[in-house]
Amino acid sequence: MLNGKHIVLGITGGIAAYKSVVLLRLLVKNGAEVQVVMTPNACEFVRPLTFSTLSGKPVITQFFSANSGEWHSHVDLGIWADLFVIAPATASTIGKMANGIADNMLVTTYLSAKEDVMIAPAMDLDMWRHPSTQRNIDCLKKDGVIVIQPDAGELASGLSGKGRMAEPEIILREIKEYFRRKETLKGIKALVTAGPTYEKLDPVRFIGNYSSGKMGFEIADELHRRGAEVTLISGPVSVKPYSDEINLIGVESAREMYREALKCFPDADLAVFAAAVADYAPEKISELKIKRENEEELEIKLVRNPDIAAELGKRKTSRQITVGFALETHNEKENALKKLKSKNLDWIVLNSLQDPEAGFMKETNKVTIWNKENSKFPFEAKSKREVASDIIDVISQSLEKSGSIVG
Ligand code: PMT
Numbered sequence: 001m002l003n004g005k006h007i008v009l010g011i012t013g014g015i016a017a018y019k020s021v022v023l024l025r026l027l028v029k030n031g032a033e034v035q036v037v038m039t040p041n042a043c044e045f046v047r048p049l050t051f052s053t054l055s056g057k058p059v060i061t062q063f064f065s066a067n068s069g070e071w072h073s074h075v076d077l078g079i080w081a082d083l084f085v086i087a088p089a090t091a092s093t094i095g096k097m098a099n100g101i102a103d104n105m106l107v108t109t110y111l112s113a114k115e116d117v118m119i120a121p122a123m124d125l126d127m128w129r130h131p132s133t134q135r136n137i138d139c140l141k142k143d144g145v146i147v148i149q150p151d152a153g154e155l156a157s158g159l160s161g162k163g164r165m166a167e168p169e170i171i172l173r174e175i176k177e178y179f180r181r182k183e184t185l186k187g188i189k190a191l192v193t194a195g196p197t198y199e200k201l202d203p204v205r206f207i208g209n210y211s212s213g214k215m216g217f218e219i220a221d222e223l224h225r226r227g228a229e230v231t232l233i234s235g236p237v238s239v240k241p242y243s244d245e246i247n248l249i250g251v252e253s254a255r256e257m258y259r260e261a262l263k264c265f266p267d268a269d270l271a272v273f274a275a276a277v278a279d280y281a282p283e284k285i286s287e288l289k290i291k292r293e294n295e296e297e298l299e300i301k302l303v304r305n306p307d308i309a310a311e312l313g314k315r316k317t318s319r320q321i322t323v324g325f326a327l328e329t330h331n332e333k334e335n336a337l338k339k340l341k342s343k344n345l346d347w348i349v350l351n352s353l354q355d356p357e358a359g360f361m362k363e364t365n366k367v368t369i370w371n372k373e374n375s376k377f378p379f380e381a382k383s384k385r386e387v388a389s390d391i392i393d394v395i396s397q398s399l400e401k402s403g404s405i406v407g
Pocket residue numbers: 193195210211212213214215216254273274275276277278279305306307308309310323324325326327328339351359360361362
């Protein structure tokens with residue numbers, strides 16, 4: 001299952017470091033190649049020799065080797081690894097990771113990591129529930145770090161509560177699940193639209209909307225994380241995809257987005273329309289800045305933009321799946337189901353501006369998804385990354401049915 005996988009195992013200074021010996025053993029037994037990186041404090045709990053013997057590689061504890069003076073490249077480690085697992089992750093290391101304090105090899109490696117990062121926190125119950133730790137954990141989750149929740153039980157302090165590092169077998173299961181998910185959309189070509197469109201009025205003004213692009217970019221990222229080949233067509237935004245393997249096409253107006261989407265769609269197995277596309281654009285774009293005149297009113301004639309989702313819905317073949325979003329302020333369900341039908345979508349994702357945690361610019365979203373058969377999948381408010389994951393879990397069923405996912 002883990003054959004050929006390169007894993008960097010980071011070990012920090014907590015008593016749970018003894019469990020990392022078992023974790024390393026399990027990883028190696030399952031075929032992974034493991035490079036251990038320890039903080040200086042971790043070496044006080046378990047000797048590096050134990051880990052180097054089990055991994056078959058010298059353990060990295062310092063920026064450079066004390067004997068040879070050889071520099072350990074955290075950048076090369078980041079390129080080599082398929083996954084970086086930090087177990088145990090102490091409150092101190094979690095705090096340093098959240099704040100970019102790179103005063104040891106482990107946190108420096110974290111800051112250079114190209115691969116995903118998973119942490120298994122371990123600490124006393126009061127440290128775990130301290131607002132500072134929880135703030136740092138939230139911050140790491142937002143940065144995309146996967147957190148394996150600690151267990152509740154007897155702690156090294158003699159107290160009992162939440163804070164014990166998850167058992168090595170549980171961490172191994174999470175690692176295997178991570179790699180399994182990464183392969184689930186292998187071979188799938190996905191097209192995602194994201195962000196707002198800007199409809200020009202003159203050289204300095206446009207009609208636009210509040211979309212930040214976050215939701216669409218999270219969907220593109222998640223599809224890529226699961227192995228899909230992703231093209232992301234986005235209006236003007238400041239967010240970036242997490243991987244440069246995502247083919248990002250930047251556009252400004254709805255018409256430009258439409259043209260690019262038409263070009264990419266024939267190749268796609270899946271298209272997700274998360275963009276907030278302007279339905280209308282000014283009929284004429286003034287070459288010069290429109291001047292303030294004496295009249296009290298200024299009339300601008302708007303003309304309809306093409307509907308990307310609806311047009312691609314017409315062109316789609318039985319192999320292709322399309323997913324639309326509905327951003328509503330009222331009659332939410334009715335409007336969403338109308339769009340599902342009229343745009344010939346396979347799935348519609350409703351987010352309502354009535355929900356304080358949903359919609360534009362926010363870090364969170366709250367969605368309900370319907371398919372053509374009228375099955376409903378409601379979700380709680382979550383981070384947009386988690387929402388993206390839920391959406392893709394649900395629509396993967398269609399990809400399996402359409403034969404796009406083999407096996
Ligand atoms: O970008 P964020 O700040 O993270 O916010 C995310 C979001 C709220 C923009 C996103 O979750 C969302 O709801 N996107 C769709 C917004 C929208 O335009 O909805 P709509 O109900 O007007 O359009 C319905 C569907 O048709 C959408 O999939 C839309 O992309 C598509 N459409 C609409 C008009 C058009 N001309 N072409 C289209 O493809």
